[in-house]
Amino acid sequence: MIPDADAPEANAPETEASEEIPMKGKVLIVGGGAMGTCIAMQVASRYDPLEEPVILIERDQLGSGSSGRAGAIVHQTYSERALAGMARDAVRLYHHIQSSTGRSLGLRRTGVLGIVSGSDKEGVAKLDHDLEMQTAIGIKARRVNADEIRKLAPGIEVNDNTVGRFEAEGGYIDPAKAISTFSVLARARGATTRLGVKDLEIEVVDGKVRGAHTASGFFETPNVVLATGSWTASILGKLGVELPLSVVRTEELCLQMPEATQAEEYDDSLEGTSSELETRFRPDPLELVPVPHPVILDLSRGLHAHCEPHTGQTRIGRLGIDAFQGVTDLKNLPKVASEEFQTWARNTLCDRLPMYKDMPVMGSVAHYTAVTKDNRPIVGRVKGIEGLYMVVGFSGSDFHLAPSIGEGMAQMISGEPVTAFDPDFFSAERFAD
Numbered sequence: 001m002i003p004d005a006d007a008p009e010a011n012a013p014e015t016e017a018s019e020e021i022p023m024k025g026k027v028l029i030v031g032g033g034a035m036g037t038c039i040a041m042q043v044a045s046r047y048d049p050l051e052e053p054v055i056l057i058e059r060d061q062l063g064s065g066s067s068g069r070a071g072a073i074v075h076q077t078y079s080e081r082a083l084a085g086m087a088r089d090a091v092r093l094y095h096h097i098q099s100s101t102g103r104s105l106g107l108r109r110t111g112v113l114g115i116v117s118g119s120d121k122e123g124v125a126k127l128d129h130d131l132e133m134q135t136a137i138g139i140k141a142r143r144v145n146a147d148e149i150r151k152l153a154p155g156i157e158v159n160d161n162t163v164g165r166f167e168a169e170g171g172y173i174d175p176a177k178a179i180s181t182f183s184v185l186a187r188a189r190g191a192t193t194r195l196g197v198k199d200l201e202i203e204v205v206d207g208k209v210r211g212a213h214t215a216s217g218f219f220e221t222p223n224v225v226l227a228t229g230s231w232t233a234s235i236l237g238k239l240g241v242e243l244p245l246s247v248v249r250t251e252e253l254c255l256q257m258p259e260a261t262q263a264e265e266y267d268d269s270l271e272g273t274s275s276e277l278e279t280r281f282r283p284d285p286l287e288l289v290p291v292p293h294p295v296i297l298d299l300s301r302g303l304h305a306h307c308e309p310h311t312g313q314t315r316i317g318r319l320g321i322d323a324f325q326g327v328t329d330l331k332n333l334p335k336v337a338s339e340e341f342q343t344w345a346r347n348t349l350c351d352r353l354p355m356y357k358d359m360p361v362m363g364s365v366a367h368y369t370a371v372t373k374d375n376r377p378i379v380g381r382v383k384g385i386e387g388l389y390m391v392v393g394f395s396g397s398d399f400h401l402a403p404s405i406g407e408g409m410a411q412m413i414s415g416e417p418v419t420a421f422d423p424d425f426f427s428a429e430r431f432a433d
């Protein structure tokens with residue numbers, strides 16, 4: 001959830017909805033997570049706020065869904081070209097937003113180090129295959145050997161035949177700051193944000209969206225975008241739309257971050273110059289504290305770990321959504337990770353990075369994420385209901401894709417050719433059989 005201290009100051013304030021106020025809009029975006037706010041930011045720039053308002057409604061607070069709990073690692077380690085290209089664009093846009101708008105996303109470029117055991121022949125072949133595609137589309141990443149891995153992450157335990165992939169541009173963002181910034185930019189472009197809007201019922205007449213009834217009144221609009229994360233299937237279910245979506249429980253363990261020892265220099269000739277990263281704001285000094293290692297994606301052991309100097313913690317999670325536990329009851333939101341997960345995360349990390357052996361547990365995070373059968377989101381029009389759109393099932397990859405999804409949805413709704421993503425790649429029609 002976005003803390004009050006981060007509450008944005010924009011031209012039009014967010015309002016707590018209390019009484020019945022009928023509202024008309026060109027586009028109604030439901031859900032104030034990473035997706036909803038990113039879409040609002042892009043859609044708002046296409047419409048006149050007086051003639052064709054864009055409205056975002058959220059039943060709780062911005063970031064109160066899974067976005068607010070995410071570790072929000074930003075990397076470009078994708079095997080599918082379409083996704084890798086979107087992740088590349090996200091990294092660029094995040095840097096651009098920070099350097100051009102003067103607003104922080106809490107972006108910290110710690111580098112991202114992927115590791116594959118040399119004995120994992122299939123994993124090594126995949127790393128090489130992916131790297132070839134990634135560099136061909138302009139992603140600045142390179143293969144590293146065991147010696148280089150040890151230089152990048154001093155103290156790491158790897159065999160001499162371990163193979164790695166390093167991208168210097170990657171790191172993480174602060175989800176609270178990012179969502180706050182997306183929402184400020186949306187409102188600066190004329191969008192309205194209304195919080196605490198509960199009891200959504202979408203009204204469809206003759207196969208077309210007419211608007212949405214809520215406890216705060218009726219929002220009349222021909223276009224509704226559902227960016228409602230794990231709750232999307234139940235909203236669509238009420239309209240008779242069934243999708244192959246399920247919800248899993250995602251967890252992270254937080255250990256105290258060790259102090260950085262002097263990392264050896266690495267070849268940063270691929271990174272671009274530091275002037276590209278110059279921002280108009282003074283970064284939070286805590287964000288600049290050196291980290292003991294880059295983001296670690298242990299591809300053979302299915303673990304990710306990243307240091308957050310602004311919280312003094314290292315967050316550890318599982319890679320690969322398939323390993324997560326399915327959830328059916330969305331009412332009792334989890335607050336902490338299971339004991340079993342915490343033990344696995346600590347042991348697996350300490351095996352790789354013994355510096356964590358004596359680090360105390362600082363807490364844990366758990367929430368839900370909507371996933372699809374092929375771990376690829378469903379984005380676009382809802383078949384059979386004109387004016388209804390959905391953006392769901394990101395399977396834990398939202399912050400990498402959100403900027404392209406926002407741009408592409410804005411193109412789709414306003415009738416422009418969709419160039420920011422491939423609509424067929426994300427279409428629900430791929431599950432038709």
Ligand SMILES: Cc1cc2nc3c(=O)[nH]c(=O)nc-3n(C[C@H](O)[C@H](O)[C@H](O)COP(=O)(O)OP(=O)(O)OC[C@H]3O[C@@H](n4cnc5c(N)ncnc54)[C@H](O)[C@@H]3O)c2cc1C
Pocket residue numbers: 030031032033034035036057058059060061062063064065066067068069070071072073074197198199200227228229230231235250251252317365366367368369370391392394395396397398399400
């Ligand atoms: C522990 C953890 C770690 C993660 N790490 C990463 C990571 O490193 N990188 C990454 O990219 N992703 C990560 N994710 C995944 C990512 O956070 C989520 O999948 C993503 O944020 C979902 O974004 P969203 O906007 O689609 O949904 P949400 O953030 O869940 O937002 C949906 C919003 O819709 C609102 N809503 C729902 N129903 C209604 C309704 N009827 N009316 C009004 N509002 C409604 C909810 O209140 C919520 O605010 C992680 C997730 C977790 C839990």
